[in-house]
Amino acid sequence: MRFMGAGGRRRQRVVAAVVALVVLLLAGGVAVLMWQGAPGASPPVSPSRSGPASATGSATASATEIPASASPAPASPPASMPATAVPPAPPVPPAPPASDLPAPAPVPPAAPFPAALAGRDLEAIPGAGPAVALTFDAGANSAGLPSILQSLAAAGVRGTFFLTGSWAAANPGGVAAIVAGGHRVGNHSMTHPAFTGLSDAVIADQIAAAEQAIRAAGADPRPLFRFPFGGRDARTIATVNSLGYLPVRWSVDTLGWKGASGGVTAQLVADRVLAALRPGEIVLMHIGSNPDDGTTLDADALPQVISRIRQAGYGFTTLDALLG
Template sequence: MNSTRRAVLAGLLATGIAPCTAGSAVAARPRPAASLLGKEIRRLPTSRHEVALTFNAAWDESGLDTVLTELRRRRLPATFFPTGRFARAHPRAVRAMGAEHGLGNHSDTHPYFDRLTSGQREQEVRRADAAIREAARTEPLPFFRFPFSHTTPETVADVNRFGYAAIEFTVDTNGYLGPGGGMTVERVVGRAVAALAPGALIQMHVGSATGGTVLDAEALPHILDAVRANGYGVVDLRAFLVPEGT
């Protein structure tokens, strides 16, 4: 275990979280730490100067190669949240995400969850899970991100009951809006930097809502430079899991 990972684990233990570690004899299906349940999570429970990188995938995959290459070059983790519909349309993309990073669940068809019955919510989550599993050929994480980041106490309780933590975000870079939506690389970077704080969850997208320039992909190197320059590291959301049954 390297010194950075050891420091991360020490910090998590200090907050009362018992994360899974590589090589330990744990159950195959970890679950979210208790500190992630009972509410929507917009900042991770840590006082360390670390942030988490997350990417939604609901439209196209045009920025994915750039994102994965940059993360690989820097040896940094991220968590990707594809929809089931995206997984069915772009299975190779989801497989590429899951080969190196954690995969969350962003629903099957991206509806407003407060407009659904509890049974329909479960169907959205389960169908997405099945599609992501089939595409990635790996175990998705028990992390759910609500479409439109629209949550209510009832919908969060349902998602928790299905076995997922509701992982939202501290800041959305808004890169998905593209130049047509008034965004630039500089503005994307500025939004991410302004939100830097211990446990901040940065939300980006691998594609563009307009099908044009993927600003998040272009901005990622500059965001990561700024994260480091401001004294922050990047934490893997998988560190906030505990063995099932504990």
């Protein structure tokens, strides 16, 4: 038997260590190749430096630990979101430029009035001969309008109706009925204020607002105008003229607006008209009822008024006779 010395034993240990290392490396390579070739296989888990994984840690897999064949579970929406998504609202198209908008319909010109009548609030129709103009103011209610229109139609007479803008706006059907009957319409201001206490600018606003309301209801009041309460002076007449309107007053006020409670009767209304009868007479009557007793004396007296005027040899005209 041969005995090795100390150096020989060291070499033997080194060789054994190298052989063991090679064996370990070969074994590791084979294991890696087998894992890569197996579908769905998980790589070996390296031990944690801090010791074994906790229960929570072992239940939570990292992204690299999810099998490639598994589908991830859909995420639940937050509680504040609806289950079905609402599609966004379609965009609002931009407004067309002003140049592309249709032009407003032109306002037809008003019938001009003779320059010789400027500066006057007419109380009769010049040169009318034996003819009477029946005029009706509308600013309160329309209680007497159906009867008035019926009486005018039955007698074949046309009248002139001075409307406030507020009345026209509240009674578009009444305006339509007046126009359908072939009657003339005039401007009586928007809200029936006393004009002598108004500035020129406020007068212009009153007349323009009334014109707009009356035109919106289907009639054109131009160029006839009647002052509320009949109050006027040289300044207000000139202002009205500058706005293209001709002021028209009256020859006789029937006083039917005072009502039975004011001591007036239908007979008295007719008597006043006949007592003032003259060529070109302008008669002032009212559509509305008396606010205290509800009487409509002008409407009640109208058939008798028409009959007695004709018996006196007179006919009828509208205020368009002022315009030539």
